[in-house]
Amino acid sequence: MMHAVPLKWAGCGSKIAKMEIVGKSHRRYDALYKARGKAVYVDDLYFPHMLYAGVKRSPHPHARIKKIDPGGLKGKKDVFFVSYEDIPGANKLPIIFDDWPVLAPGVARFAGEAVALVAAPKKELIPELLDEIEVEYEPLEAVFDPELSMKSKVRLFGDNNVFASYYYDTGDIEKGFQDADVIVEDTYRTPYQEHAYIETQGMVAVPTPDGGMEIYGSMQCPFYVQKAVAGVLGIGMNKVRVVQMETGGAFGGKEDMPSQVASQAALLAYVSGHPVKLIYSREEDILSMSKRHPGIIKSRVGAKKDGTLVAVDTTYILDSGAYATLSPAVLWRGTVHACGPYRVPNVRVRSYAVATNKVPCGAFRGFGAPQVIFAMESQMDRIAEELGMDPAELREKNLVREGDTMPYGHKLAGSVGTLETLKKAVEKSGWKEKRKTYGKEEGFKKRGIGLATIFYGVGLGAAGKQLDRSGAYIQITEDGKVAFAVGTTEMGQGMKTALAQIVAEELGFRYEDVAILPTDTSRVPDSGPTVASRATVMSGNALRNAAKPLRETLIKIASELLSVPPEKIELKLGDVYVDGSPKLSLDELIKEAYRRREHMASQGYYVAPHTSWENKEGGEAYMVYAWATKIAEVEVDLLTGEVKVLRITSAHDVGKAVNPTLVEGQIEGGAIQGMGYALMEDILTEGGEIINNNFSTYIIPTIVDAPEIIPIIVEREFDKGPYGAKGFAEQPLMGIAPAITNAIYHATGVRIKELPATPERVFEKLLKAGKVELWKEK
Amino acid sequence: MKKLTVNFTVNGERVRLRVPANRTLLDILREDLGLTGTKRGCDTGECGACTVLMNGRSVNSCLVLAGEVEGAEIITVEGLGGEEALHPLQEAFLEEDAVQCGFCIPGMLMSAKYLLDRNPDPSEEEIREAISGNLCRCTGYIPIIRAIKRAALKLKERK
Numbered sequence: 001m002m003h004a005v006p007l008k009w010a011g012c013g014s015k016i017a018k019m020e021i022v023g024k025s026h027r028r029y030d031a032l033y034k035a036r037g038k039a040v041y042v043d044d045l046y047f048p049h050m051l052y053a054g055v056k057r058s059p060h061p062h063a064r065i066k067k068i069d070p071g072g073l074k075g076k077k078d079v080f081f082v083s084y085e086d087i088p089g090a091n092k093l094p095i096i097f098d099d100w101p102v103l104a105p106g107v108a109r110f111a112g113e114a115v116a117l118v119a120a121p122k123k124e125l126i127p128e129l130l131d132e133i134e135v136e137y138e139p140l141e142a143v144f145d146p147e148l149s150m151k152s153k154v155r156l157f158g159d160n161n162v163f164a165s166y167y168y169d170t171g172d173i174e175k176g177f178q179d180a181d182v183i184v185e186d187t188y189r190t191p192y193q194e195h196a197y198i199e200t201q202g203m204v205a206v207p208t209p210d211g212g213m214e215i216y217g218s219m220q221c222p223f224y225v226q227k228a229v230a231g232v233l234g235i236g237m238n239k240v241r242v243v244q245m246e247t248g249g250a251f252g253g254k255e256d257m258p259s260q261v262a263s264q265a266a267l268l269a270y271v272s273g274h275p276v277k278l279i280y281s282r283e284e285d286i287l288s289m290s291k292r293h294p295g296i297i298k299s300r301v302g303a304k305k306d307g308t309l310v311a312v313d314t315t316y317i318l319d320s321g322a323y324a325t326l327s328p329a330v331l332w333r334g335t336v337h338a339c340g341p342y343r344v345p346n347v348r349v350r351s352y353a354v355a356t357n358k359v360p361c362g363a364f365r366g367f368g369a370p371q372v373i374f375a376m377e378s379q380m381d382r383i384a385e386e387l388g389m390d391p392a393e394l395r396e397k398n399l400v401r402e403g404d405t406m407p408y409g410h411k412l413a414g415s416v417g418t419l420e421t422l423k424k425a426v427e428k429s430g431w432k433e434k435r436k437t438y439g440k441e442e443g444f445k446k447r448g449i450g451l452a453t454i455f456y457g458v459g460l461g462a463a464g465k466q467l468d469r470s471g472a473y474i475q476i477t478e479d480g481k482v483a484f485a486v487g488t489t490e491m492g493q494g495m496k497t498a499l500a501q502i503v504a505e506e507l508g509f510r511y512e513d514v515a516i517l518p519t520d521t522s523r524v525p526d527s528g529p530t531v532a533s534r535a536t537v538m539s540g541n542a543l544r545n546a547a548k549p550l551r552e553t554l555i556k557i558a559s560e561l562l563s564v565p566p567e568k569i570e571l572k573l574g575d576v577y578v579d580g581s582p583k584l585s586l587d588e589l590i591k592e593a594y595r596r597r598e599h600m601a602s603q604g605y606y607v608a609p610h611t612s613w614e615n616k617e618g619g620e621a622y623m624v625y626a627w628a629t630k631i632a633e634v635e636v637d638l639l640t641g642e643v644k645v646l647r648i649t650s651a652h653d654v655g656k657a658v659n660p661t662l663v664e665g666q667i668e669g670g671a672i673q674g675m676g677y678a679l680m681e682d683i684l685t686e687g688g689e690i691i692n693n694n695f696s697t698y699i700i701p702t703i704v705d706a707p708e709i710i711p712i713i714v715e716r717e718f719d720k721g722p723y724g725a726k727g728f729a730e731q732p733l734m735g736i737a738p739a740i741t742n743a744i745y746h747a748t749g750v751r752i753k754e755l756p757a758t759p760e761r762v763f764e765k766l767l768k769a770g771k772v773e774l775w776k777e778k
Numbered sequence: 779m780k781k782l783t784v785n786f787t788v789n790g791e792r793v794r795l796r797v798p799a800n801r802t803l804l805d806i807l808r809e810d811l812g813l814t815g816t817k818r819g820c821d822t823g824e825c826g827a828c829t830v831l832m833n834g835r836s837v838n839s840c841l842v843l844a845g846e847v848e849g850a851e852i853i854t855v856e857g858l859g860g861e862e863a864l865h866p867l868q869e870a871f872l873e874e875d876a877v878q879c880g881f882c883i884p885g886m887l888m889s890a891k892y893l894l895d896r897n898p899d900p901s902e903e904e905i906r907e908a909i910s911g912n913l914c915r916c917t918g919y920i921p922i923i924r925a926i927k928r929a930a931l932k933l934k935e936r937k
Contacts, residue, residue, distance in 0.1 A: 027872060034880030035868045037815020037855035041881065044814035123809070124798070196915050198819045198827055199881040248817070248881030249915050282820040492879025492916045661875045665921060669878065672918035695824035695913065703909045703919040 020572050021505045022723045025661035029496040029516060030246070039246040042202040042217045047275035050204070051080070051119040053268050054126035055278075056133045057288060058108035058115050061357040061688030062142035062154070065106055068116055071132040079129060080272040082117040087267060089234030093325065094227050095256045097163070100323035100360060102232050102263045108137070109156065109322035110359050111689040112287035114260075119268040119276050144688050146319040146354035147296065156322065156355035163320050163353040164328035166335040168618040170407050176311030176346025180302025184382040188299065188375040189754040190737075192683035193292035193364055193676075196700045199248020201289060202279035203262045205229075205269035212239030213266050218247045219258035220489050221529035226521045228259035229266045244519040250491040251673070252363030255531050256325055257289045286693040290362030291683060293318040293330060293353075295371030301379040307389050307397045312407070314338040316351040316372055321360035327353040330361070332463040332613075334368030336621045339407045340376040341418050341455035342398040347407040357688050363531060365670070365730045369456060370677065370737065374755060377452035377738030381745065390435065391742065392426050395453045395629075408618025415726060417653025417716035418627040422453055424712045425629040429649040434633065439747050444638040444772075447646070450742025451631045452735035457622030458727035459534045462613035468534070469608065471524035472542035473517075474503065475601040476550060478594040480574075480587030482509050484543060485517040487527025488535040493729040494662035495535045501658055502540045502722050506547035507554070508571025508586055525605070533626070533727025536658060538606060540722030546604025553598050558589050609720050624718045624726045627653040630671075632739035633707075636747045638772050641763025643744055645675055645705075648736065651712035655726035660713060663728065667711035670732020676701045678737035679756050786850045788813065789857025795844075803842035804828045807854060815855040815884050819913070826912030829885035830854045836892035838911075855884035858891065866936070867891060870929035871922075878916035886912050890926045898933060900926070 033039050058065075070081040084091050084105040093100040104115050118129045143154040149161045157163055177183060203217035213229055222242040230237040242262070247254060265278040280289070295318055302311040316334055320327040331353040338349045366373075384394040400406065402416045426432070431449060438447040460468040474484045484503050490496045500514040517523060527539065551571065558576045559566040561584065568578050575582035576589055593600055612619035631649040636642070648671045657663040680699045684692050692698045717724025741752040750765040766772050779798035786793055788811060795810055804821075807813040807830070816839060819827035823838040830839045831853040859865040867890050870876075877883050886909065893900055893908035900908065905926045914922065 025875075028875055028877060030880065031872050031875070031877040034877050034883055035864070035871050035887070036859065037813075037884045039880050040814075041817070043808075043818065196913075197879070197881075198825055198913060198915055199817070199879070200819070247879060249879040251915070279818075282822070282825075494878070665875050665878060665917060668918035668920040669916045670918070672920075673915065694822060695820050696822070700913060700915065701919075702911075702913065703906050703922065706906075706919040706923070709918060709920055 019505060019723060021501045021511055022658050023656065025659055026497060026501055026511045028494060028662065029500050030490060041199055041248055042204055042245040043279050045204050045216055045245065047204065047206055050275040050277055051121055051268065051272055052123040052126055053117060053119040053265060053276050053278035054130050055114045055264060055284065056116040056118070056130050056135065057284065058104060058113045058137070059111055060108060060137050060139050061111045062140040063108050063137040064140060065104060065108060065115065065135060066138055067136040069134040071134050073118065073129060073132055078121050080119040080268055082267045082271055086271060087232060088270065090231045092231065093256065093259050094231055095325050096328050097324040100325055102260060102267070110357055112359060113322070114264065114288065117264055117268050119272055142357035142688055144356050144358060144685065146317050146356055149354050149356050157324065161355040163324040163355055164331050166332055166351045167615055168349050168408050169347065169616060170409070171346035173311055173313055173346050173348040177302045180310050181305040182383060182386045183300060183302045184379055184386065185300040186753060188297045188378060190295040190371040190374055191681065191755050192294050193681050194286055194683055194698055195251045195253030195364060196698065197249030197251060197253055200280045200282055200285040201254070201257060201261045203258065203265040204275060204277045205262065205265035206275040207269050207273055210239060211235060213269060215240065215242045215262045215266065216245050217258055217262055218254060219244055220250045220254045220491060220531060221258070222489065222519055222521050223487065223526045224256060224259050224529060225262045228263050232263040233266055233270055242521045244489050247489060247491040251365045252367065252531065253289060254491065255363040255529055257362070282695065283693045286698060287690050288359065290325060290360055292364035293320060293361035293368065293371070297372055297375035299375045299379050301383060303383045303387065305387065307387055307394045309342055309344045309398045311346040312339045312344045313348045314372065318353040318368070319356055319358070319361065320353045321356055321358045323360040325360045326362040329463055330363065330368035333457065333461070334372050336408060336457060337369040337455070338372045338376065340373070340380070341400050341453055341627060343400055343404055344407045358685060359690060365673065365733045367532065370734050373452065373454050373735050374738045377735060378741060378753065381450065381742045391451055392422065392431055395422055399453060408621060410618070410620045415624055415655055415716045415718040416627065417714040418453065418455065420714045421627050421629040421651035421653055424714060425451070425631050425649045425651040428710055428712060429631040431631060445635050446638060446747040447633065447635050448743040448745065448747025449631065449633045450739050450746055451629060452739040452742065453629045454731065454735040456626045456731045456734060458532065458537065458624050458626055459608050459622055460528065460532050461622040462611040462619060465608065465611050467528040470527035470538035470542040470606050472539055472546045472604040473524050473601070474543065474546045474550060476590055478591065480590045481513045481515065482507060483515040483517055485520065485523040486539040486542065487519060487524040488530040488539045489519045493666060494659065497662060498536050498658040499539055499543060503543055503547065506544055507551055508573065510574040513574065533730045536725050537721050537727050538608065540725065541606035542604045544604070544722055545606055546602045550600065550602050553593060554589055557593055557596065558584060561592065623720065626726055626728055626731050628731050628735060630735040630739040632736065632743045634740060634743040634747060636744055636762065638748065638766055641759035641766060643679055643740070643757055643762060645707040645740060647708045647710065649710040649712065650732060651714060652728065652731060653714040653716050654728045655718040655721050656715050656724035657713050658723065658725050663713055664711040666729050667732045668709045671709050671736055672701050672706055674733040674736025675705070675740065677733070677755065678740040680758060682756050782845060784844050784848050786847045786852060788852045789854060797844045799844055801844045803839040803847055806844060806847065807839060813854050813856055817881055817884055819881065826889060827882050827885040829888040829912065831888055831892060834895065836889050855887055858887055866932035867929040870925040870932060874921045874925035874928055876917060876921040876925040882912060882914045886914065886922060890929065894930055894933060899930060
């Protein structure tokens with residue numbers, strides 16, 4: 001079927017030519033069985049003699065645990081109980097500081113923290129068994145505000161409760177502001193965001209006869225889980241096998257959290273000797289699992305009359321919650337991204353991740369960047385207004401180009417599509433016309449259009465480079481098909497499909513002849529986490545390395561069979577081509593390879609390119625950057641403060657779209673998640689405890705809220721990426737919030753400095769600004 | 779918990795079960811009948827992942843108690859297409875790339891079927907209204923709207 005596609009040959013202009021499968025929108029690999037209801041998620045697994053588990057949690061934000069009494073549980077047949085005293089190994093979640101215990105040992109530091117575990121043969125018994133456990137607490141003083149926490153006498157970490165801090169300085173910040181013709185200064189606040197994956201966290205732990213443990217579950221990072229489970233059980237990692245089940249959404253929420261869930265299930269499986277299933281309820285998932293960090297961003301930006309940025313001073317504070325988990329890494333990424341994709345000669349950035357007695361925060365699509373993007377992109381619009389410039393022109397003037405140096409000292413070698421994303425988005429959205437006409441509507445509904453330009457470092461970068469490597473395995477079977485395995489995971493983003501296309505392209509198979517093995521720690525070496533938009537680049541390159549010896553073997557045999565030199569042989573779409581015409585089927589070639597007892601399996605490995613970072617100077621923070629421009633159009637109801645998003649235009653430089661339809665799918669999905677962040681999503685706490693722990697109180701966008709989305713793909717190839725691709729799946733969310741709040745400003749003249757822009761918040765601003773007034777009885 | 783015996787059909791097959799009175803249809807389907815295509819996302823009727831058809835109407839199966847199922851006809855995602863053939867809705871969801879993580883999809887499909895059974899030619903607004911009880915966190919709903927429009931066309935062509 002693919003033969004009908006005209007062939008492009010090397011030398012036709014692109015550095016990467018004659019692709020048959022990469023760059024085409026093949027059907028998503030995992031869609032068919034998902035649409036039939038046949039996909040197997042963790043809660044769909046059943047093992048003989050399996051027990052069901054539950055977690056007893058602290059209701060206090062900070063309390064000494066004086067006594068944990070299992071009550072009547074001890075005597076009950078087939079009922080198993082675990083507290084921190086029963087943990088055979090290390091009671092901790094290994095991540096950066098390893099400070100979050102699996103079960104609170106003596107002190108609980110947030111409301112919802114796990115204190116004890118129970119397992120029983122029937123799921124419906126679990127709630128009452130948990131009620132039988134009696135825990136005696138002595139409440140302690142707690143601190144909930146990160147700025148107060150730094151000065152608080154409540155000690156959660158070190159001597160000032162600061163988990164991590166970064167800084168860098170470029171140029172002369174004081175002189176920069178002296179030279180500025182215009183300076184804008186303000187404080188911005190961003191809320192929690194709950195991942196709201198539709199499948200809650202869940203794991204099944206199955207003891208193995210040799211004293212090991214098999215783990216099946218919903219996760220992004222099976223190698224994290226392997227390390228955590230081995231640690232908590234005090235056994236070798238070589239006896240822990242982790243298999244990722246179909247994963248029903250993750251968005252960062254299944255980066256480190258599944259290690260916690262798996263450790264809990266594994267402890268019960270270890271104590272009972274039975275398989276144990278632990279599926280979190282929606283309420284306990286929202287209560288106890290990580291969120292996007294609330295942020296406080298103090299920003300001062302200076303520019304010349306012509307719009308040239310001269311100075312940016314940013315202080316960034318993250319509310320980390322009770323344990324550090326990923327906070328240092330999240331903070332570092334936010335620090336690097338603090339000044340936006342702009343040429344800024346004088347920069348001062350200071351950042352702090354601070355402990356509080358609330359739910360620990362961690363990874364969420366964007367990883368510390370959306371907060372600072374909201375601040376910087378709001379500031380850019382304010383500079384534009386002060387100078388009477390068009391916001392798009394201001395950005396165009398300041399955006400980095402190829403060869404420029406980022407404010408933290410990274411000279412950009414290539415793959416810089418910033419300007420192109422801006423130009424395309426401006427053109428496609430009708431920006432110029434709408435900037436003039438919107439906002440002038442009669443009546444109480446005002447329209448506005450706003451934009452934001454962003455960048456995003458792909459991969460783990462310098463702060464996580466020890467983990468930035470990936471393995472892969474490819475096996476060609478004698479019937480002319482191929483299977484492969486990688487250590488990164490599919491969570492809906494489309495990794496399986498993109499990688500299957502890369503394997504087919506590399507070895508000349510038809511897409512339909514490629515199969516993907518489940519991600520399993522026993523198949524490939526530690527491949528790091530599936531985060532930071534890194535799977536396509538890292539696993540893609542590992543697969544290309546694995547494919548190389550296989551392709552060489554196949555070409556060598558074909559060359560002998562066809563009596564033509566190897567350089568004339570092409571493997572593509574299931575056939576062997578010479579001079580552009582098919583001479584032999586791949587099936588026959590593979591049969592011959594098997595007859596010759598050739599090695600038709602191969603391992604590949606890939607280590608990420610060099611990155612570096614030092615506080616003060618900065619460095620080459622990431623291997624490559626992705627660039628994007630977002631334009632939002634809104635309609636604000638002055639009478640209610642409601643904001644309706646009419647349209648989002650979202651242009652992304654992805655390097656190379658391995659599968660354009662899947663790329664567009666990410667753009668659409670991320671835009672709506674970003675719209676939720678902008679307008680409605682917020683976790684509310686009372687005395688540190690989350691009070692909106694379900695979907696009737698934590699509101700995410702529904703289909704009724706979804707605006708029109710116009711996705712635009714820009715391809716500035718990344719020379720080290722597979723076929724030019726660079727990571728992409730996080731960026732669609734980023735920058736949507738400031739594009740929307742900038743549009744609200746354009747519509748109404750009110751500036752939203754704290755997210756989400758709920759109707760209440762917008763209406764209050766409108767009232768204060770005198771845009772509407774309350775009717776008062778005379 | 780008091781037990782009761784219920785008789786009903788699932789995807790055309792007759793079922794007779796003795797279950798506790800507080801058991802939900804979702805648990806009956808998943809735990810007792812092994813029909814795990816129907817998903818549990820919240821257990822409180824808010825996410826729509828557990829949507830099935832009961833006597834031709836869409837219901838959140840997590841909110842239906844065993845006693846209510848007596849005599850009912852239940853259709854789940856497993857009964858939507860055949861063993862071989864796909865329902866036009868399933869085809870359209872694949873063609874429009876409306877499936878990402880997939881967890882909401884069985885419920886989406888059943889809500890969409892309920893819509894198209896009643897209204898073979900829905901407007902976009904009617905589609906949005908019909909799916910407003912089904913949360914999806916991956917797709918942004920856009921391809922789901924496209925898929926339902928496409929399925930409506932397919933069904934029309936087949937008539």
